[in-house]
Amino acid sequence: MPDIDRITEEDKKTIIDILKKAMQVEYDMIVNHLRIIDQIIDKGSAESLKFLDTLKRLGTDSLRHTTRVASLIERMGGEPDFEAIVVDEMPDIKNMLVKQLEKEKLAMSAYKDAKLIAQKSQAKAKGFFGRLLSRGEEIQGDVNLKKSKVIFVLEGLQDEEWGHMKRVELALIQMNIQPEK
Numbered sequence: 001m002p003d004i005d006r007i008t009e010e011d012k013k014t015i016i017d018i019l020k021k022a023m024q025v026e027y028d029m030i031v032n033h034l035r036i037i038d039q040i041i042d043k044g045s046a047e048s049l050k051f052l053d054t055l056k057r058l059g060t061d062s063l064r065h066t067t068r069v070a071s072l073i074e075r076m077g078g079e080p081d082f083e084a085i086v087v088d089e090m091p092d093i094k095n096m097l098v099k100q101l102e103k104e105k106l107a108m109s110a111y112k113d114a115k116l117i118a119q120k121s122q123a124k125a126k127g128f129f130g131r132l133l134s135r136g137e138e139i140q141g142d143v144n145l146k147k148s149k150v151i152f153v154l155e156g157l158q159d160e161e162w163g164h165m166k167r168v169e170l171a172l173i174q175m176n177i178q179p180e181k
């Protein structure tokens with residue numbers, strides 16, 4: 001049976017699970033960036049004020065990612081859901097940024113893991129027009145969703161998270177905060 005540009009239904013489910021966790025992280029980040037911005041405006045040093053634009057950009061990107069990931073989950077036949085976050089106390093900017101860096105890393109590895117699964121996944125054409133993957137197994141979600149498209153989206157998200165990590169790392173260094181390894 002010929003390979004087709006599709007992800008198997010089983011792998012889609014695994015990817016959906018990873019993406020749901022990533023969506024939660026992105027959502028947390030939207031809220032956290034706003035809180036960091038608030039703290040900096042309130043009691044940040046002159047040095048930290050330089051990073052307001054960076055932080056705004058990171059927050060906006062997280063918002064965009066949440067929407068993009070939700071749509072990918074839907075196209076793969078899943079249902080995006082997330083719980084409202086429990087806001088923990090993070091009184092100082094340093095702490096917030098260090099936590100933020102952890103979240104950026106978490107998001108990046110989630111997209112990377114999902115991408116690797118998509119790359120390895122190989123659906124075979126079966127039945128009429130390859131619409132049936134195996135007897136009784138129907139394509140969940142968007143029947144036109146290609147494997148190459150999923151990989152493309154996940155790769156873009158992974159690259160952007162890498163950029164975010166570097167931006168937060170730079171902010172930490174320039175504020176004289178040593179990111180914990």
Ligand SMILES: [Fe+2]
Pocket residue numbers: 029058061062104107160161164
């Ligand atoms: Fe990010």
